[in-house]
Amino acid sequence: TAGITQAPTSQILAAGRSMTLRCTQDMRHNAMYWYRQDLGLGLRLIHYSNTAGTTGKGEVPDGYSVSRANTDDFPLTLASAVPSQTSVYFCASSQDQGSTDTQYFGPGTRLTVL
């Protein structure tokens, strides 16, 4: 099985432009997450979804939006990109948000905003 896929692998984006990062999982996991990873700051949660139809804000949600129309897909949208959003973005999923559930990560999207 593919697990979690993300697209694109990398992208250079002009400031002010919008972009959607795609994330799809084939494990029928209920919960999905978006993190950004920056040097010296580690992984930080942007948004999450406990189940299809629900979303919530993480530690650094400003400038990002998400939707969860179905179980498999969890796109992340930057409405108007700024250089501080240059980062590596990881999507993750887990069976549910119970304490024992392991999160599995996608391969990441490297985004550069100029």
Add this chain to the structure above:
Amino acid sequence: GQNIDQPTEMTATEGAIVQINCTYQTSGFNGLFWYQQHAGEAPTFLSYNVLDGLEEKGRFSSFLSRSKGYSYLLLKELQMKDSASYLCAVRDHQAGTALIFGKGTTLSVSS
């Protein structure tokens, strides 16, 4: 709030044993995870502790003391391929969701 601390960098030699420590402060502890992340790749799950004690999985072991807010990851018989970042993450049920990650420890293994 939550706070997770781990050393930024560590070095070791092949065949040695290394211990990576993690201390945390959280109001509603609900499990601690260790992930491995090679440069340019996604984090991959290594271990999970929710009760005090040692969990052993091959060359890797993880220990938890909830009263001390402390965990460590023990890597035995180090190999060059163990050079990676090791991420400590805590689940806090009062935070409601997801994992809170430390900044990671970069381990360099030399021959």
